[in-house]
Amino acid sequence: MTDDPIKLFDRWYAEAQVSEPNDANAMALATVDAEARPSVRMVLLKGHGPEGFVFYTNQRSRKATDIAGNPNVALLLHWKSLRRQVRIEGAVETVSDDLADAYFASRHxxxxxxxxxSDQSAPLPDRETFEARFAEAQARFAGGDIPRPPHWSGYRLSPTRIEFWQDREFRLHERRLFTRVDGGWQDGLLYP
Incomplete structure (x- = not known):
């Protein structure tokens, strides 16, 4: 057993990429708004390592607005095929422009x-409005590179808690919690 949660995550994530039928990188992101009302939605993990866990979004979206008011968030990756999940908590910050540009350039x-x-999360009167805006963007950038919009970037969650949950028969699950302490990791078990 490793005492490094990032190495353990690497191993579990590699196994999930082989066994999950769709989107092993799909994760639930939980935020709270200014009135402390929770909100959760699925996002895609686009990078991870000792520095944290990275996802990208429109910075005018509800999730980005919530993050601007309270950078403390939680992530949950659930891999049904492996009967495992990983819960990650911590604060997020915006990634560098260079990293956001590089990822944006890699997208279709x-x-x-x-x-x-897209004005992500804003009311849309009808699908035709969005399709017209998409066509306008196609015409605007026809034949050239498509730059990253100024309102689109990524976030990196710097973890303070990472819990690894393994399903066991009769709900006698195995739970291992890593907590960030003085720049290192302290780990222990939790009751199922």
Whole structure:
């Protein structure tokens, strides 16, 4: 057993990428708004390592607005095929422009255009409005590179708690919790 939660995450994530039928990188992101009302949605893990866990979004979205008011969030990755989940808690900060630019450039051009066309989380009167905005973005950037919109970036969660949960028969689950203490990790078990 490793005493490094990032190495353990690497191992579990590699196994999930082989066994999960869809989106092993899908994770639930929980935030709270200014009135402490919780909100949760699925996002995609796009990078991870000792520095943290990275996802990208429109910075005008509800999740980004929540984060601006309270950077403390929680992530949950659930891999049904492995009967495992990982819970991660900590504060997020915006990634560097260079990192956001590099990831944006790696996206499919339609995903890039969608970032320009969408006012994510805002009311949409009808699908045709979005499709017209998408067509406008296609015309605007026809034949050229599509730059990252100024309102689109990534966030990195710096973990303070990481819990590894393994399903066991009769609900006698195995839970291992790592807590950040003085720059290192303290670990222990939790009752099921």
């Amino acid at each position: 051009p339609f995903s890039q255009l969608g970032a320009w066309a």
